[in-house]
Amino acid sequence: AQSVAQPEDQVNVAEGNPLTVKCTYSVSGNPYLFWYVQYPNRGLQFLLKYITGDNLVKGSYGFEAEFNKSQTSFHLKKPSALVSDSALYFCAVRPGSAGNMLTFGGGTRLMVKP
Amino acid sequence: DGGITQSPKYLFRKEGQNVTLSCEQNLNHDAMYWYRQDPGQGLRLIYYSQIVNDFQKGDIAEGYSVSREKKESFPLTVTSAQKNPTAFYLCASSIIGTENTEAFFGQGTRLTVV
Numbered sequence: 675a676q677s678v679a680q681p682e683d684q685v686n687v688a689e690g691n692p693l694t695v696k697c698t699y700s701v702s703g704n705p706y707l708f709w710y711v712q713y714p715n716r717g718l719q720f721l722l723k724y725i726t727g728d729n730l731v732k733g734s735y736g737f738e739a740e741f742n743k744s745q746t747s748f749h750l751k752k753p754s755a756l757v758s759d760s761a762l763y764f765c766a767v768r769p770g771s772a773g774n775m776l777t778f779g780g781g782t783r784l785m786v787k788p
Numbered sequence: 789d790g791g792i793t794q795s796p797k798y799l800f801r802k803e804g805q806n807v808t809l810s811c812e813q814n815l816n817h818d819a820m821y822w823y824r825q826d827p828g829q830g831l832r833l834i835y836y837s838q839i840v841n842d843f844q845k846g847d848i849a850e851g852y853s854v855s856r857e858k859k860e861s862f863p864l865t866v867t868s869a870q871k872n873p874t875a876f877y878l879c880a881s882s883i884i885g886t887e888n889t890e891a892f893f894g895q896g897t898r899l900t901v902v
Binding site: 680683706708710715716717718719720723725764766768775776777778779780781 | 794819821823828829830831833836846876878880882889890891892893894895896898
């Protein structure tokens with residue numbers, strides 16, 4: 675069975691500083707990996723995904739993520755954090771076979787302080 | 789607009805009552821999912837469906853039921869057997885295939901037992 679771990683419940687960063695939100699996964703075969711963001715009382719918004727190809731994936735709002743197969747990681751990054759980036763971030767994995775559902779990590783709350 | 793719509797946004801249930809949460813999508817997606825989110829926790833899969841008239845239990849299906857009579861609709865019933873139904877419920881949909889496999893989420897329904 676697939677699983678996702680987000681080891682940090684909360685990440686604090688100052689505005690303008692780089693941010694990293696960590697994610698490691700376990701899945702059979704090649705993974706499809708995703709990052710979502712959730713604002714209070716809202717659904718999840720898709721940020722970016724890794725399917726195949728370049729290990730560095732760029733997504734919405736200046737976010738990017740790096741796929742590392744040997745470390746089974748897919749950390750989310752942004753070079754310069756904004757206060758408006760403060761939200762709950764979820765990493766998810768799906769096996770590379772069609773038809774299987776997403777498995778989510780427990781989420782990481784990002785707090786960006788002015 | 790294409791998207792996934794959940795209703796109502798807020799729902800109050802008396803103990804012992806069944807309630808049904810609506811989820812409709814016009815994205816022509818084959819797969820639909822129901823997740824439960826509790827404060828400070830990640831998303832847990834309740835049920836999912838990949839085709840009309842077929843669905844599978846997720847990790848926490850007890851006390852819930854679903855139907856998939858139409859491709860566009862995947863209602864979730866929270867039955868009186870669900871002992872702790874107060875939570876935020878998220879519906880999602882996705883295509884099934886090897887490309888563009890991210891899930892799209894509705895805005896959620898917050899269910900409170902009174």
